[in-house]
Amino acid sequence: MPHSTPLVATVVAGLVAAFAMGALAHRLRISPVAGYLFAGVLVGPFTPGVVADSALANELAELGVILLMFGVGLHFSVKDLMSVRKIALPGAILQIAFATALGAGIAAWQGWSMAAGLVFGLALSVASTVVLLRALQVGNLIDTERGRIAVGWLIVEDLAMVLVLVLLPALAGLAAGRAQSNIDLAWTIGLTLAKVGGFIALMLIVGKRVIPAALHWAAHTGSRELFRLAVLAIALGVAFGAAYVFDVSFALGAFFAGMVMGEKQLSRRAAEETLPLRDAFAVLFFVSVGMLFDPSVVVEHGVAVLATLLVIVVGKSLAAVAIVRFFGHPPQTALAVAASLAQIGEFSFMLAALGVQLGILPQEGRDLILAGAIFSILANPLIFRWLAGRHSIVKSVAVAEQARRAKEAAPAAGERVVLVGYGRVGRLVAQGLAQDARNFVIVEERPDLVERAREAGHEVLAGNASEVEVLDRAAIREATRLMIAIPEGFEAGVIVQRARQLNPGIEILARAHSDEEVDHLRKVGADHVVMGEREIARRLLELQRSPA
Known part of the structure; x- marks a missing residue:
């Protein structure tokens, strides 16, 4: 018709x-x-x-x-x-x-x-x-x-x-x-x-x-x-x-x-x-x-x-x-x-x-x-x-210099965490890492969240974590753990893949919102994937089973 x-x-x-x-x-x-x-x-x-x-x-x-x-x-x-x-x-x-x-x-x-x-x-x-x-x-x-x-x-x-x-x-x-x-x-x-x-x-x-x-x-x-x-x-x-x-x-x-x-x-x-x-x-x-x-x-x-x-x-x-x-x-x-x-x-x-x-x-x-x-x-x-x-030469020198500084700033025998995202979940994770006195850097793309993280006293790198150059500046090669707190599971998958290529031994924790995102993140190399809805349901069941 x-x-x-x-x-x-x-x-x-x-x-x-x-x-x-x-x-x-x-x-x-x-x-x-x-x-x-x-x-x-x-x-x-x-x-x-x-x-x-x-x-x-x-x-x-x-x-x-x-x-x-x-x-x-x-x-x-x-x-x-x-x-x-x-x-x-x-x-x-x-x-x-x-x-x-x-x-x-x-x-x-x-x-x-x-x-x-x-x-x-x-x-x-x-x-x-x-x-x-x-x-x-x-x-x-x-x-x-x-x-x-x-x-x-x-x-x-x-x-x-x-x-x-x-x-x-x-x-x-x-x-x-x-x-x-x-x-x-x-x-x-x-x-x-x-x-x-x-x-x-x-x-x-x-x-x-x-x-x-x-x-x-x-x-x-x-x-x-x-x-x-x-x-x-x-x-x-x-x-x-x-x-x-x-x-x-x-x-x-x-x-x-x-x-x-x-x-x-x-x-x-x-x-x-x-x-x-x-x-x-x-x-x-x-x-x-x-x-x-x-x-x-x-x-x-x-x-x-x-x-x-x-x-x-x-x-x-x-x-x-x-x-x-x-x-x-x-x-x-x-x-x-x-x-x-x-x-x-x-x-x-x-x-x-x-x-x-x-x-x-x-x-x-x-x-x-x-x-x-x-x-x-x-x-x-x-x-x-x-x-x-x-220019590419200047960029590579700057990247190497920043990575060197980040490596020197990290404790010799301690762990360094790279946290991607400073939204509602990322802020809570950052607070916990700070309370535990962990050495960590936040990677955030949005200017308002970057400013908010800096006001909280955190080390912050402004940029998109899906870019190899940004991960390099965050010293991902020297990091022991990568925590991805952004809500977009498939975008997180790109970050997981590139981080794994730069640092095969790094432990990667990611966030997901669906079963499809969980499967995808695990396939591309995430070690642990947390799905918010599952965790909420698990906690509600625990409270329901516990004695009043």
Whole structure:
């Protein structure tokens, strides 16, 4: 029976293509974002084969924008920003101004209006949150001074772009060359700022109390499903309400919803449970952006594409190096920050789409921005390794040095434990190891948990334990025991296999949630596997059998 299901077809085509190209990108050790963009090109109208519905894809992209900005808000930390404010605030502003000027120069060369040049330059000035955080995680720099400066710098850029997204529609008439009196313009800007200020005040005064209270109520219902639904309802509801009532962007509404929610530990745990949905719609956002890209622009405007890429990769990097060095930071910090910012991403796409929608930016400008994004994201891992001094020889020396230090730190005749994960189970294990005065190191990927472990006084290594380099830095070869406390059994299996290859004699203890995970972990080399449900049932039976 024939069915007309353009929405289902668009979602299926986007996710299938994104999975295929994302897997290829992972295999090539480049950012998955580049794979998602290429997936959009494949299912877009400018290439042969399956063509997804562009209009529906853009609607889905709006959800992706909301959830992406919600995630940015969740990771926004006033404390982290204030710690690097002396470099991040002026540095980001100066770098935005420099990159915008370079982009405006390209626009003038192409014969575009001054307003188009401003939008084009701003789009080239802001880096991708997704790509930057991934690069810092891979380089294990996210908790270093260099990483904190880069993240603080990016937060300032994000806030500046949120303000631009809010003000740009209000300035569209003037930017498009339409006559408008100074009084009308001032009134328009003032009204927009008043609405934004009213929304921010409402969120900080009312939302800061109502949102945590709503989440606590949902948590106390005992329904995990209702708890997750509450988080999504708050994220999407605040974003939509902000746009409908205050005429501000979905992006700003979602950002403040995430920021208010991210201030409470309960809220952060709730947000973690919704990450798969956020990631799925974020993928569709990048796919929808890729669908807008016409590959012929590379042939027809090759010189302009190259100039755009040079602004992103070279111009921004040189500006960042000069600014960071001017503020007295060492060359390694300057190069790491420069490498982190040598790409563009989600805010650039939002600005380009809004600029075209308002009639300010020509279609060619959006194509150049998309081309610059795709190529800079592809090049970023290589640039990052080169500029940050992470060549394979340097990496091997650093790994060997860190492993040597870890080995020297361990007691000669004692045991050394590597604990993977500092979630709810990992924290309890770490407390027990500390009470027993065991020598152990924690490997954790999530920055908030890394910080929490360090605040508790533990030795922590930030990184993904499934990577051989990370295990090497944890001195897995000298460890006597590996304890895996992460809840994902099959991901734990990868860690077990690689740890066993590096240290065949190590004792491995792992955690599982199902019989399938237990069998899998034992097959790949775990010595002991603990399944939480079994242990709970065993303990309940023991209590039931014991005399009252």
